[in-house]
Amino acid sequence: MKRFYCTCGNQVFFDSHRCLNCGAVLGFDPEARAMVPLESAEHLTCCSNGSEYGVCNWLRPTNSEQALCTACQFNRTIPNLSVAGNRERWAVLEEGKKRLFFTLMQLGLPLENGWADPQRGLLMDFMEDARSNPGLYPESFVSTGYLGGVITINTLEADDAARTEARMELRESYRTVLGHLRHESGHYYWSYLNPDDVLRQRFAMVFGDETVDYQTALKSYYDLGPAEHWREAYISAYASAHPSEDWAETWGHYLHIYDALETAAAHGLLPDDPSVMTIGQRIAAWQSLSVALNEMTRSVGRGDAYPFVIGERVAEKLQFVDEVIRLLRTPHPA
Ligand SMILES: [Zn+2]
Ligand SMILES: [Zn+2]
Ligand SMILES: [Zn+2]
Numbered sequence: 001m002k003r004f005y006c007t008c009g010n011q012v013f014f015d016s017h018r019c020l021n022c023g024a025v026l027g028f029d030p031e032a033r034a035m036v037p038l039e040s041a042e043h044l045t046c047c048s049n050g051s052e053y054g055v056c057n058w059l060r061p062t063n064s065e066q067a068l069c070t071a072c073q074f075n076r077t078i079p080n081l082s083v084a085g086n087r088e089r090w091a092v093l094e095e096g097k098k099r100l101f102f103t104l105m106q107l108g109l110p111l112e113n114g115w116a117d118p119q120r121g122l123l124m125d126f127m128e129d130a131r132s133n134p135g136l137y138p139e140s141f142v143s144t145g146y147l148g149g150v151i152t153i154n155t156l157e158a159d160d161a162a163r164t165e166a167r168m169e170l171r172e173s174y175r176t177v178l179g180h181l182r183h184e185s186g187h188y189y190w191s192y193l194n195p196d197d198v199l200r201q202r203f204a205m206v207f208g209d210e211t212v213d214y215q216t217a218l219k220s221y222y223d224l225g226p227a228e229h230w231r232e233a234y235i236s237a238y239a240s241a242h243p244s245e246d247w248a249e250t251w252g253h254y255l256h257i258y259d260a261l262e263t264a265a266a267h268g269l270l271p272d273d274p275s276v277m278t279i280g281q282r283i284a285a286w287q288s289l290s291v292a293l294n295e296m297t298r299s300v301g302r303g304d305a306y307p308f309v310i311g312e313r314v315a316e317k318l319q320f321v322d323e324v325i326r327l328l329r330t331p332h333p334a
Contacts, residue, residue: 001014001099001102001259001262001263001266002033002262002266003266003267004016004034004035005035006019006021006022006024006026006035006037007022007024007037007040008021008022008024009021010022012026012035013035014028014035014098014099014102015057015095015098016035016057017050017054017057019037024037024038024039025037025038025039026038026057027041027044027046027047027050027057027058027059028057028058028059028098029041029044029058029059030058030059030069030070030071030101030105033102033105033106036059038059041059042062043061043062043063044059044060044061044062045059045060045061045062046059046060047059047060047067047068047069047071047072048067048068048072049068049069049072049094050069053081053087053090054087054091055087055090055091055094056069056071056072056094056098058070058071058072058098070113071094071097071098071101072094073113073115073116074097074113074114074122074123074124075123075124075126076114076123076124076125076150077124077125077126077127078090078126079093079126079128079155080128080133080136083128083132083133083136085159086128086155088158089155089156089158089159090126090155090158092158092177093126093153093155093157093158093177095177096176096177096178096180096181097124097181099178099259100178100181100182100185100255102259103182103255103258103259103262104185104255106258106262106275107255107258107325107329108329109189109325109328109329110192110328110331114149114150120149120192121149122149122150122151122185122188123149123150123151124150124151124152124153125150125151125152125153126153126155127142127152127153127154127155128142128154128155128156129141129142129154129156131154131156131162132154132155132156132159132162142154144157144180144184145184145187146184146187146188146248149188149191151181151184151185151188152184153177153180153181153184157175157177157180158177163175163176163177171237172236172237172238173236173304173307173308174236174306174307174308179252179256182251182252182255182256183248183249183251183252184248185251185252185255186247186248186249186250186251186252186321187244187247187248189251189324189328190244190247190248190251190324192328193324193327193328199324199327202320203243203247203320204243206316206317206320207243207244207246207247207250207317207320208243208246209243210242210243210244210247212242212243214242214244217241217242218241218242218245221238221240221241221242225237226238226240226241227240231309231311232311232313233311233313233314234246234249234313234314235249235250235253235308235310235314235317236249236308246317247317247321250314250317250318250320250321251321253308253310253314253318254318254321254322254325256306257274257282257283257286257318258274258282260286260289260290260293260306261273261274261277261282261285261286261289262274262275264285264289269289270285270289279318279319279322280315280319283310283315283318286310287310290305290306290308293305293306294306294307
């Protein structure tokens with residue numbers, strides 16, 4: 001993430017709604033990818049999810065027919081706001097979604113919503129089920145996942161207590177809303193690319209055969225646990241469940257690394273911005289920075305911020321993701 005400043009010179013943040021120094025009302029201008037004071041941007045106005053519900057700080061063109069900002073236009077289902085706590089959960093989901101979008105934009109990836117482009121666009125469902133709301137949604141079960149252009153996130157993932165419970169139950173070392181969103185975007189972009197046979201063969205050499213039966217593989221992962229020596233070849237235990245999950249996990253980490261290095265560069269911890277680094281340079285920089293990051297979070301009494309190790313095999317997988325991102329940057333027919 002870049003660093004942002006108010007016109008008064010004070011540092012502000014990507015999710016700021018107001019400058020704490022001069023009091024200016026702020027919003028994010030996706031065109032300029034900058035935080036701007038609303039007062040000095042006549043052509044821009046607040047997204048209605050911001051003005052009505054306080055869950056968005058992005059701006060939209062004043063003369064637009066759309067009341068929603070470009071990011072909120074990706075929503076297909078939002079949490080049921082008559083349920084206590086859901087507005088707050090929605091705010092967390094929006095924050096994650098915007099951080100995902102910012103990195104996708106920085107990487108120059110195509111990003112169109114599924115209303116404007118029903119064939120290849122992306123939509124998001126923030127859904128509830130019986131676990132969070134047995135009265136309203138009896139006997140329902142919503143899995144976080146990706147299918148046919150739609151990323152579904154269970155609203156409970158935005159609830160700290162529920163997410164921690166799920167993390168403990170699944171014996172995961174890391175579980176965040178942003179992590180889910182970045183992972184699911186990997187599934188989306190692989191299907192968006194609609195890869196040819198040559199690329200699919202290369203995928204198979206790096207991640208394994210993606211046509212292996214998905215339900216059987218996932219059932220076996222949840223019943224028996226991850227592959228024994230998964231750390232040697234996978235970024236996470238879950239990545240060993242199926243080649244498609246390995247791809248999505250690796251893609252998610254590619255985005256984590258890019259965002260984190262951008263932040264490091266913006267704060268003077270790195271000489272270069274990741275946009276001018278090769279993937280090899282990024283991995284090397286992140287291997288040492290992530291150790292420092294973990295030591296720092298431990299220094300303030302928290303656990304590892306990034307409980308992952310990037311070995312040689314994982315580095316090869318990240319290299320493949322880098323190549324795919326280059327392909328996605330150049331416009332190509334469906
Ligand atoms: Zn200010
Ligand atoms: Zn918005
Ligand atoms: Zn997945």
